[in-house]
Amino acid sequence: MSRDQLLTAPDTALPTLRGAVAGLPSYVPGRRSAGTDIAALASNESHFEPLPAATAAVAAAAGTMNRYPDSAAVELRERIARHLGVTAGEVAVGPGSVGVLQQIITGLCDAGDEVIFAWRSFEAYPILVELAGARPVRIPLDDAEGHDLEAMAAAVNDRTRVILLCTPNNPTGVPISHERIEAFLQAVPSSVLVVIDEAYVEYADAGSGPDSLALYRRYPNVCILRTFSKAYGLAGLRVGYAVAAPAIAEGLRRTALPFSVSALAQKAAIASLDAGGEMEARISLLKEECARMAAELEAQGWRLQPSQGNFLWIRADAELLATLVDAFNGVGIMVRAYQGDGVRITVADPASNNRVLRLLAAHAA
Numbered sequence: 001m002s003r004d005q006l007l008t009a010p011d012t013a014l015p016t017l018r019g020a021v022a023g024l025p026s027y028v029p030g031r032r033s034a035g036t037d038i039a040a041l042a043s044n045e046s047h048f049e050p051l052p053a054a055t056a057a058v059a060a061a062a063g064t065m066n067r068y069p070d071s072a073a074v075e076l077r078e079r080i081a082r083h084l085g086v087t088a089g090e091v092a093v094g095p096g097s098v099g100v101l102q103q104i105i106t107g108l109c110d111a112g113d114e115v116i117f118a119w120r121s122f123e124a125y126p127i128l129v130e131l132a133g134a135r136p137v138r139i140p141l142d143d144a145e146g147h148d149l150e151a152m153a154a155a156v157n158d159r160t161r162v163i164l165l166c167t168p169n170n171p172t173g174v175p176i177s178h179e180r181i182e183a184f185l186q187a188v189p190s191s192v193l194v195v196i197d198e199a200y201v202e203y204a205d206a207g208s209g210p211d212s213l214a215l216y217r218r219y220p221n222v223c224i225l226r227t228f229s230k231a232y233g234l235a236g237l238r239v240g241y242a243v244a245a246p247a248i249a250e251g252l253r254r255t256a257l258p259f260s261v262s263a264l265a266q267k268a269a270i271a272s273l274d275a276g277g278e279m280e281a282r283i284s285l286l287k288e289e290c291a292r293m294a295a296e297l298e299a300q301g302w303r304l305q306p307s308q309g310n311f312l313w314i315r316a317d318a319e320l321l322a323t324l325v326d327a328f329n330g331v332g333i334m335v336r337a338y339q340g341d342g343v344r345i346t347v348a349d350p351a352s353n354n355r356v357l358r359l360l361a362a363h364a365a
Ligand SMILES: *Cc1c(COP(=O)(O)O)cnc(C)c1O
Pocket: 044, 095, 096, 097, 098, 099, 122, 166, 170, 197, 199, 226, 227, 228, 229, 230, 235, 238, 239, 240
C-alpha cells in the first residue's frame, strides 16, 4: 500500500494522544520580523547581556560538549547551598524552574490529585498539572490583584497534594507578605507541599515578600523555587532550582531526566552566583526604570497595582485589550496579552520603555 492509501484505509487508526495532551494549548511562537526595532517585552527576560563571567565560563566549557554533564550537578548544588545557607542535600536543580516544577508535580501527584494555585498566575501551572494527570484548582485573585489565601486554604481537601504560591505574582507583580504566608502555612496540613515560586525575587523590595528561607526552616512542607532565567540573564541556558526538605529534594533529583542541565548551564550559573555585586547594579537600574514607568503611567491616568517584578500589568477588558494589542503590534513592541484579563509588559532598557510610555499615553483613560 502507498502511504496515502495507508492513511485513508478505514481500518488504520492512528496512535492517539492522551486526552490531557490533546486538550493543551498549542505553543504560539512570538512574531518574528525583519525589522531591527522590535522590542521583546513579552517574556520578562533580562535585556542585559549575560554577566561577562558567565559568558567566559560558557566559552571555556564549550570544548567539553562531547561529554555528558555531571548529572548530580554537585558543584552547582553546593554553590547554591552556600549562597542560601542550606545544604546541597536540600537543593535540586532542573532545566529552568519550570523543569523543576514539573518534577515536583509528577513526583507528588497521582492521577486525580489536586494542585491549587491562584489565577491569573504563571501560565505554565495548569499545563504542567494537566500533563501529570492531576487536577488544576484555580482560585481567583483578590481585588488588589494578589493571592486570596483564605480562599486557597478553604479549597484544600483530601486530594490536595501541592499548592503553588507565586510571589511576586506573574503577571500582576503583586507580592504575598511574610505574615500572610505564615498564617496560611499554619492553616494548611503539613502533608501538603507549599511551593513558593520566587522567579522575580531579586527584583522585589526587601520586606515586600516573604523571607522564604525562614519559612522553609520553620515549615518543612515549604519548597522554594528559583531561577537563573530572569535577573541572572540566563533564560536561554535553562537552569533553575528548588530548595526542599532533604527527602523531597532527593525525590526531585530522582524524577529528573538524566543530564537535563547542561555543563554549560551549570558553569554559567556558578559564575553568575560568584559575580553577585555586578548583578546588584543591574537590578538597581532596572528597578529605577520600573519606578519611573509606574510614576509616568500614573501621571498619564493609568491606575496600576505597584509591581515588585521586572514587568508591569495593565488590567484590560476585551475592548481595551484588543486596542492595546493592535497598537503594540503596530509599532513592533512585543508584549504578553491574556484574553479576558490584561496585558503584561516587561520593563527593559530606557529607550524601549520610552516607546511603551509614548504608546500608552495615547490610550490613557
Ligand atoms: C519566568 C518564570 C519562571 C522561570 O522559568 P524558567 O523555566 O526558570 O525559565 C518560573 N516561574 C514564574 C512565575 C516565571 O514567571
